[in-house]
Amino acid sequence: MPLSLYVDGTRWREHLTRTAAASPGLVPVAKGNGYGFTVAGLARRTEWLGVDTIAVGTYREVAEVEKRFSGSILVLEPWRPFLDASMSSRVIHTVGRREDLAALAAREDRPRVVLEARTSMGRHGLSSTDLAAAGKAARGVRVEGHAMHLPLGEGHRTEVERWMAAAPAQCWFVSHLTKTELDGLHERHQNVDLRPRVGTGLWLGDRGALIARATVTDSHVVRRGDRVGYQQRRINKGGHVLVVSGGTAHGIGLEAPAAAASNRQRAVSLARGGLEATGRALSPYKIAGKQRWFVEPPHMQVSLVFVPAPVTPPPIGDEIEVQVRFTTTIFDEMHIS
Ligand SMILES: *Cc1c(COP(=O)(O)O)cnc(C)c1O
Numbered sequence: 244m245p246l247s248l249y250v251d252g253t254r255w256r257e258h259l260t261r262t263a264a265a266s267p268g269l270v271p272v273a274k275g276n277g278y279g280f281t282v283a284g285l286a287r288r289t290e291w292l293g294v295d296t297i298a299v300g301t302y303r304e305v306a307e308v309e310k311r312f313s314g315s316i317l318v319l320e321p322w323r324p325f326l327d328a329s330m331s332s333r334v335i336h337t338v339g340r341r342e343d344l345a346a347l348a349a350r351e352d353r354p355r356v357v358l359e360a361r362t363s364m365g366r367h368g369l370s371s372t373d374l375a376a377a378g379k380a381a382r383g384v385r386v387e388g389h390a391m392h393l394p395l396g397e398g399h400r401t402e403v404e405r406w407m408a409a410a411p412a413q414c415w416f417v418s419h420l421t422k423t424e425l426d427g428l429h430e431r432h433q434n435v436d437l438r439p440r441v442g443t444g445l446w447l448g449d450r451g452a453l454i455a456r457a458t459v460t461d462s463h464v465v466r467r468g469d470r471v472g473y474q475q476r477r478i479n480k481g482g483h484v485l486v487v488s489g490g491t492a493h494g495i496g497l498e499a500p501a502a503a504a505s506n507r508q509r510a511v512s513l514a515r516g517g518l519e520a521t522g523r524a525l526s527p528y529k530i531a532g533k534q535r536w537f538v539e540p541p542h543m544q545v546s547l548v549f550v551p552a553p554v555t556p557p558p559i560g561d562e563i564e565v566q567v568r569f570t571t572t573i574f575d576e577m578h579i580s
Contacts, residue, residue, distance in 0.1 A: 244458040245575035246489040246565070248279055251452040252580040258449035262441070263292050266425070270317060270416065272442035273308060274300030276494075279453075279569035280446060280577065286311035296335070298440050305329045317357065317416070319392075319440075321367045322347060330354065335387055339367040341377065348383030356384045357416055360391045360406050368392075374410040388414030388438065397421055403428065407435070416440055447569050455572065456562040457528060460545060461486035472539040472547055482551040484538055487528055487563065489546055494571040495527065496541035529564040530557060 263269050271294060273285035280288075282299065286308035289297045298317040299308055305316055309331070321339035322328055324346055328336065335355045338344045347354045358377050361368030368390075369377060378389060389412040393399050399420055407415065414436035420428070428437055447453070462485050465471065469478045478484070489495040526537040526546060531554050538547035550556045557563055 244460045244488045246458075246493050246495070246572075247456050247562070247576040247578060248572075248574040249454045249456060250577065250579040254449060254452040255579070258452060259288065259292060259445065262445050262448060263294060265422075266439050266441065268436060268438040269294055269445070270296045270298050270438050270440045271445055272298045272300075272319070272440050274298070274304060274319065274442065276570065276573050278442060278446040279455075279567075279572050279574060282307045283311060284577065285446065290314075296438070302326050302328045305331070305334060309333065315355075317440075321359065322356075337367075337390060338377075338384075339369060341369070341373055344377055344381065344384065348381065350383070354384050355387050356381075357388050357390045358386060358410075358412075360389060360410065362391045362393055362406070363402060364392050364394055366392065371406065371409040374406075378410050378412055386412075388412055388416050388436070390416040390418075392418040393420065395419055397424070399424055400427065404431075407432065414438060443570070453569070455565045455567045455574070457565045458488045459485055459557050459559050459561050459563060460488055462556050462559055465549075473542070474539045476539055478538075478549070480549075480551050482549060482554070483556040485528075485530070485535075485548045485550055485556055486545050487548055488544070488575070489528075489565060490541045490544040492543050493573050493575070494567070495546055495565070496537075497568070497571045527566040529566065530554070534566065 271289045273282045273289065277285045282304050286297060290312045296315040296317055297308055297312050298319055299305055301320045302318055305318065308316055315335055316333050317335040319337055322336040322343050335357055336347060337359050338356045339359045347356060358374055359368040360374050361370055374389060378386065389410055391406055416438045418440045420439060425437060425439060462483055465478045465484050466481050467479060471478060471484055524537045525534050526548050528535055528548050530550055535548045535550055538549050
């Protein structure tokens with residue numbers, strides 16, 4: 244029985260087209276669990292949006308998009324000689340080391356590359372000296388632009404300007420700049436093509452269009468003192484134990500309910516398969532208007548949730564709302580209206 248994602252199609256598509264129209268040069272990012280929609284689903288949407296480039300996280304994801312999207316595919320993970328990298332002419336490689344640039348340039352087919360700056364993220368990329376030198380002297384490759392991946396938040400201006408001055412390029416692929424920051428950059432650098440790479444703000448930017456629902460697969464009356472579950476925990480109040488779809492395989496229990504006070508701690512303790520200190524954890528399942536407590540940590544594909552008396556539990560087969568984090572949830576089904 245499924246954990247399902249319901250999408251208000253009209254509202255979602257409107258948000259996508261509005262975002263694309265407001266972000267010239269937009270490069271939609273489709274990676275990982277596809278922000279809940281699967282990478283393949285996002286590839287089809289990107290084709291529908293009519294942009295010329297999509298970004299994927301890894302080379303493994305190229306195969307999932309190339310049949311569904313007809314434009315260029317920027318791979319965000321840096322090219323390495325040991326990766327099984329597609330060398331299709333539709334693929335744009337991200338380069339973050341001098342030796343990788345040399346290896347790509349030694350090929351006959353002039354691969355398309357983006358040269359990445361090692362920003363304050365400190366994840367991958369060339370130093371500013373190397374980036375400037377590589378940008379000027381690159382032979383044997385087609386440089387499509389430079390790239391910077393910035394930490395979340397605001398206040399990127401100084402860093403962005405520093406990179407643009409140190410390693411000038413006709414085109415910059417940028418990540419995690421705010422609309423205001425982008426507008427400012429457009430204004431100050433009218434001859435530079437800015438290409439924002441956006442995932443969350445695009446696919447999940449209108450949360451109201453998305454709703455996750457689980458199915459009630461079973462329901463049992465419990466009395467105070469009964470023991471249930473793998474851990475045979477004692478129930479300390481009468482009510483019902485509901486078995487609902489969604490378990491660790493879906494990413495349930497990895498996410499913390501948005502409204503909980505100690506979000507992070509709860510996420511950490513649940514991710515380890517334990518419960519918080521009190522022995523209970525608030526589940527992401529909403530029943531009769533309230534998030535309910537887990538009886539014990541989620542199982543592989545279902546969770547046990549406690550509904551105290553006198554609340555009438557929903558009947559078996561009904562769907563209930565789940566508060567999920569879309570980037571860590573794998574849905575069984577997706578319904579787009
Ligand atoms: C994942 C990723 C993005 C998109 O991030 P969101 O926060 O989902 O918009 C952009 N750039 C790079 C390099 C990424 O890895």
